[in-house]
Amino acid sequence: MAATEARVAPGPTGNGLVARAEGLTKRYPPAVTALAEVSFEVRPGEFVAVLGPSGAGKTTLFRCLTGLTRPDRGTVSVNGRDIWQNPRELRLARREMALIFQQFNLIRRLSALENVLVGRLAHVPAWRVISRSFTRADRQLALGCLDTVGLLDRAGTRADELSGGQQQRVAIARALAQHAKLILADEPVASLDPESSATVLESLRSAVSTGVAVVASLHQVHLARAYADRIVALRDGRIVEDAPADRLDARSIELIYERNAERDEA
């Protein structure tokens, strides 16, 4: 079901880009080049999978996109804001992008619903946060987001009592509650079993169907092909492939993961 949905080309997008990275370069002296001249664009309602072997630069790319690591060169703009221009721009840009982590990063003692409400923190006055009295509109919005990821019935459950897959779906609901235009997911299913991986990726797909753009790094090629619209492949810090998911053939996949004999020995 999700697989056929995934092959549908992204709908009409308008001319606004959600995110644009240009010439991103990051070196870790003395010898590691994590990213070399990486440029790509993300359009609204697009699911981009980032593939690549370990050490290809996927994590560094995500850290640069989210403003956690400053690239040596290059720019990142999110919804037209240059995130490295000044801290204010970064903070404003962060409201419009949501992060999904491999380890979910939910607040373990809070309910699923409260964790989704974390997505509203930036929009709510401080006194409401401190007194934990969110408006009915915010609570209803959060419940709607839980509904989107199929967890409405777990709204009152403590986060640490949910399974890994459910926790990751709560994290996606948190991203939706943020009204983010862009969801950045670094290895969202790397610590999940195949079945949970599928439900999590389907939840990301349903986020995409609401017009959000998703950039997710994945380890498994078949998942990328089944759920993503576009695949960006990194190797040794360079983009070696950037193509619609259904045009990626066995030959190019081999190219992405081509064994580097020297490094395997090390």
Add this chain to the structure above:
Amino acid sequence: MATVVRRAGEYPEPVVTWWPGRRLRFVVVLVLLGAFYSASWHLAKVDPGRLLTGLPKMAGWAAKAWPPATDELPVLLLRTAETIAMAAIGTTAAALLALPLCVVAARNVTPSLALYYPARGFLNALRGVDSFVFALLFVAAVGLGPFAGVLGIALHTWGSTAKLWAEAIENIPPGPLEAAAATGASRVKVIAFALLPDVAPSMVSVGLFWWEFNVRASTVLGVVGAGGIGQELKNSMDLLLFPRLLTIILLILVTVTVIDHTSEWLRRKLE
């Protein structure tokens, strides 16, 4: 994947890391420890002989103490209540003062390192001075009575509680805080919404521990004139009123036991 086959006896053995190894170093450590304890023995003027001659004297007191005196029970109960009240007010004041400071003194959430180090130093100074010593100073400043005890308890507990709370904050996993901050929320909101629920149980637990500890501490604060049951304890000892002394010791035992169990029960309820 290469498989290397060696014969037994040729495998390099990994270095054991938890034991410093080297027989010589072991002997040196042993000698140093021996020197330390023998010096301590002399400095502390340990003399088991004197204990042996002193024991019959204590046994005599114990015999004279029975039965415990009950004629002054109402006064002594009031003094006990005074002791618990001192601990409660002192600990609560300390907790309120510690609340803002523990955030500044926790490396992972401090607003700035320029505040972190002075805050840590201040807390360590408060913690380094016992509530007994503070009470001694306050008796001189505000006069005899439980208020001096309250102030002494509050200052020492302020430093101790804030330091333990700061450590609890530093020990929570950074991921959820990062995730909350990544939504663009301000520091205050992140601390109030994402940090507090995670540390609140251990903070309450630390607070209860200090209340319990301070009840025990304040039973002796009276010895320096800072009110409570300790004052009666000292008077009775000075006047060699052993039945009265026994009553006081029994009251202290009962109070401390009840407080310990209540606090333990409350702490267990939290988890």
